[in-house]
Amino acid sequence: MKMLPLLPAFVTGLIAWGQGIAYAAESEPALGQLAAGETLEDFFGAAITFSPSLRIAEENLNIGRARERQAEGQLHPQINASANLSNNSRNSFSQFGTPISEDFDGERFSVSLQQTLFNWQSFAARRRATQIENQREAEYYYELSRLLTDVAERYLNVLFAQDSLTSVAAEVDAVSNQLNQIQSLFDLQLAQITDLRQAEASLTAVQAEQLRLQVDLAIAQERLRAITGIESGELHILREDTALPEAGNNMQFWIDIAESNNQQIRARRYALGAAEEGISETKGAYMPRVNFFATRQESNVGFDNRFLGDTDNTFIGVDVTIPIYAGGANRARESEARAQRNIAESELRQTELEANAAVRSAYLQVQSSSLLTEAAERLVESTRLSSEAAQEGFELGAVTNVDVLNALRDQFQAERDLQRARYEQINYLLLLKREAGTLNAGDMLEVSRLMEAPQD
Numbered sequence: 001m002k003m004l005p006l007l008p009a010f011v012t013g014l015i016a017w018g019q020g021i022a023y024a025a026e027s028e029p030a031l032g033q034l035a036a037g038e039t040l041e042d043f044f045g046a047a048i049t050f051s052p053s054l055r056i057a058e059e060n061l062n063i064g065r066a067r068e069r070q071a072e073g074q075l076h077p078q079i080n081a082s083a084n085l086s087n088n089s090r091n092s093f094s095q096f097g098t099p100i101s102e103d104f105d106g107e108r109f110s111v112s113l114q115q116t117l118f119n120w121q122s123f124a125a126r127r128r129a130t131q132i133e134n135q136r137e138a139e140y141y142y143e144l145s146r147l148l149t150d151v152a153e154r155y156l157n158v159l160f161a162q163d164s165l166t167s168v169a170a171e172v173d174a175v176s177n178q179l180n181q182i183q184s185l186f187d188l189q190l191a192q193i194t195d196l197r198q199a200e201a202s203l204t205a206v207q208a209e210q211l212r213l214q215v216d217l218a219i220a221q222e223r224l225r226a227i228t229g230i231e232s233g234e235l236h237i238l239r240e241d242t243a244l245p246e247a248g249n250n251m252q253f254w255i256d257i258a259e260s261n262n263q264q265i266r267a268r269r270y271a272l273g274a275a276e277e278g279i280s281e282t283k284g285a286y287m288p289r290v291n292f293f294a295t296r297q298e299s300n301v302g303f304d305n306r307f308l309g310d311t312d313n314t315f316i317g318v319d320v321t322i323p324i325y326a327g328g329a330n331r332a333r334e335s336e337a338r339a340q341r342n343i344a345e346s347e348l349r350q351t352e353l354e355a356n357a358a359v360r361s362a363y364l365q366v367q368s369s370s371l372l373t374e375a376a377e378r379l380v381e382s383t384r385l386s387s388e389a390a391q392e393g394f395e396l397g398a399v400t401n402v403d404v405l406n407a408l409r410d411q412f413q414a415e416r417d418l419q420r421a422r423y424e425q426i427n428y429l430l431l432l433k434r435e436a437g438t439l440n441a442g443d444m445l446e447v448s449r450l451m452e453a454p455q456d
Contacts, residue, residue: 005193036233040448043228047151048144051231057136057143064136071129076123077115084108086301108299115292117318120284127216128277135270143440147227148410149430152447154224156423158232161217163419168210171412177406183403195401200379202405236451244425245446247366247432252356254359256434259435262355275341282334355435362432369425376418382409383449396456426450 037043048054086106091099116122179199186196188313221232247254259265276323300309323330390407426447434438 013028014183036231037228037232037235038453039236040152040444040451043151043155043224043230043403044148044444046228046230047147051147051227053148054140054143061133061140064133068126068129069405071122075119075126077113079113080109081111082109084301088301094316104300106299106301108297108301110295110297110299112293112295116286116290117292118290119175120287121289122284124277124281124284128274131270131274131277135267135274138263138267138270142267145263145434148433148444149427149439151224151227152430152444154220154227155235156238156425156427158217158220158224159218159235160211160419160423161236162237164416165210165217167412167415167419168206168213171408172203172206172210174408174412175206178401178404178408179203198402199405202409204212206409208442234454235265237312237454238422239452240448242450243421244370245429246370246452247363247429251360251363254363254432255356257438258359258436259352260434263437264351265348265355265438268344268351271342272344272348273319275337275344278337279334279341282330282337285323285330285333286324288323291319293317293319318368324428358435360433363427365428366425366432369421369428373418373425376414379414380411380418383407383414387411391432433449 027033037046084106086104088104090102090105107437182195182199186193202334291323295314297313299311300314387407387410389403390399390404394401394404430443430447433443
């Protein structure tokens with residue numbers, strides 16, 4: 001029994017898309033040997049083929065499927081064939097003392113069939129193996145969605161670091177121009193030495209910030225490489241005029257969705273089901289076991305390898321085994337299984353609470369990021385106008401040099417805050433959909449469509 005046909009369409013779509021990227025990475029030399037990525041799809045495909053954690057989850061799934069087939073196989077007919085060839089030499093004496101010598105080639109061939117008719121332990125073991133297989137599938141799907149959202153987050157972090165570095169470079173130029181202007185006025189004895197030193201200090205501070213952001217970019221690129229195995233090329237960037245996706249609906253909607261679709265919750269529910277089947281399996285130790293058997297045997301060898309001549313035996317029957325006493329071991333196993341079931345129930349409850357908290361947090365973060373983005377857009381425009389006004393006022397002698405430097409600092413900081421809010425809104429929305437269990441291929445492609453190749 002497979003869980004896959006029972007999965008929501010969004011999960012199967014995500015898996016199919018991820019497997020398609022992975023297949024392309026393995027089958028196309030250009031992509032499989034990709035040294036540097038540019039698009040979000042490049043990094044998705046590389047991560048799927050590179051990630052050890054995804055490979056572990058996949059192999060755990062394969063183990064679960066193999067164990068389910070093993071448990072199923074125990075209930076199918078068991079057919080065995082055997083052959084025995086021997087050279088027999090026997091010396092004995094008759095009752096009259098006459099020596100008797102036998103020398104013959106012994107042959108024994110048999111085919112046997114056994115079919116379980118009733119074995120509660122085997123039935124429960126099969127059901128438990130199916131539950132565990134389903135648990136492993138849910139864990140694999142969550143690991144895949146976690147990997148893709150992690151890649152998207154690290155990709156966007158690199159873009160933010162690049163944008164911040166570009167912004168601070170423009171700030172360095174603006175402060176340098178202001179410093180040159182003050183230097184010119186100072187040379188004409190129209191500015192004080194304190195103004196010149198203030199401008200120099202501001203330039204040094206911005207240059208120090210530029211060095212810090214260069215380190216941040218290198219770290220962000222390394223974190224992206226660590227999860228995908230490829231270097232960062234000329235990344236596609238977020239369009240300036242693009243409309244960012246919204247969460248939609250209210251918080252309770254997402255909480256309700258997560259209760260039924262969150263893959264971690266699904267995995268824990270299957271684990272609880274497996275633990276309950278474990279209790280049922282231990283109870284089967286008290287029940288009778290009934291097996292049907294049939295055997296066909298051809299032999300010329302009897303007891304103690306005596307020659308009997310050729311014989312054919314066919315026997316069919318039913319074997320019934322009734323357990324009576326096992327020294328208390330069965331009751332101890334049942335007690336252990338009940339404790340395992342209680343642990344599984346508590347783990348499910350804990351996962352539900354954590355998922356509920358994660359969905360609430362992600363939803364609030366999406367909402368706040370959306371509001372912050374709108375506010376940051378207005379702040380960018382306001383600080384730009386303020387900076388221009390301060391520059392004009394300085395040239396007219398209406399404002400001081402400090403006012404201009406502060407206005408420039410506020411302008412470029414507002415630009416960086418806007419970019420941060422835009423990237424965080426995308427990240428938090430993907431996180432919300434992942435925790436709610438609604439993340440699908442369309443969501444990942446939608447993020448990719450927000451990007452474009454950088455203009456030269």
